[in-house]
Amino acid sequence: MKAAQKRKAIAAIDQWISRERVCEILLDLVRIPSVNPPGGEGPVAAYLVQRFKMLSLPAQVTEVEPGRPNLVGTLPGRPGGKRLVFNTHLDVVPAGQGWSRDAFDPWVSEGKIYGRGSSDPKGSLAAMVHAIEAVHAAGVTIAGDVVLAGAMDEEVGSLGTRAMVGDLQADMAVIGEPTGCQVCIAHKGSCRPVIVVGGRSAHAAEPEQGVNAITAAVPVLAALERYGRLLRRRRHRLLDSPTAAVTLIQGGTKANMVPDGCEILVDRRLVSGETQDQVTVELNAIFSTLRTRHPELQVRIERFGPTTGGPSETDPTHPLVRAALKAVSRVRGGRARPHGFTLNCDMTIFRGHGVPTIILGPGDPKMAHQPDEFVPLDQLVASARIYAGLMVDSLGLAP
16 A cells, blocks of 8 residues: 555656756756855855745755855655755866856757756756655655755865764765766765975076975876776776876976975775775885885875765665665666766765765766766656655655
């Protein structure tokens, strides 16, 4: 009987899922350039508050930094039930170069919506909002609260989710990121060691009087490149290999001075079982080997830059995972199976608080941070249906 009631409720909700409506929401969101850095999440949060007000549902914003709020909106269910949190971020990365059109003037072409954030993550955000609208419009009462938690700052340090996760009282969580509508139960983490190569300054007209830190960094860079290749030999069943890439380098202070320092930032992606402490040990071993060949080399890890956090994983047998796989199979057809998410996201923060969590949303993760970023419309609509069905399947219906 309960299964039949759920099927009936989901069918009623599906009648309210509208391609035009979810498309409209996403276009509105992309037009708000919530670029981080520096961070402009306030107008996105205000837009979402208005949508919740239109439904007479509670929503509030809480500033984490001036002008940079989190958003929490709630679809109340039966009192005393479990809480399912849908979390995604309000910020997007800068547009960068290479766009064929204005990145914040979204356009629709050949079944896709283009624009910065259309896939990462505003496609997920639009689908979450529309799923809540559809459940509310269908008059379906869920046996627990459904919470939309829009976080600021995910693209830099995840300050938003860190600030609110403890107050959300989540029993389960869904992170909205582009997964191609696949259920991801594990994701890579990251750490960013900042390596300093030392030298000695001198006038550029007499370079032999100094030690050029940029030149001294050359063997360090070569060793880091070899380190990245060696990491490819490690394998995780869902996440493939860990990686290491030099992404920033800075040296020198003046055009006519031999540089006495060179900073190298390494973006190190971690798979389950790897830690920042392990990375420290590995890099220090590399530096020790280099010093045997270059006795004068001064190199050390100065600090670690901010990231979202380490890798995390959810038990594939957890009821949330089973409910998500069921919802995806119902909407997309076939038999869904768990996958891994090779990027980093706020799942690690929820898992750190003991909350069973999955990652699920429309779009190709390879389009994240790319010019002419897009999300397929069929996945956008499918995600709204999946999210709504997941509310019913994971929390149940109020009697």
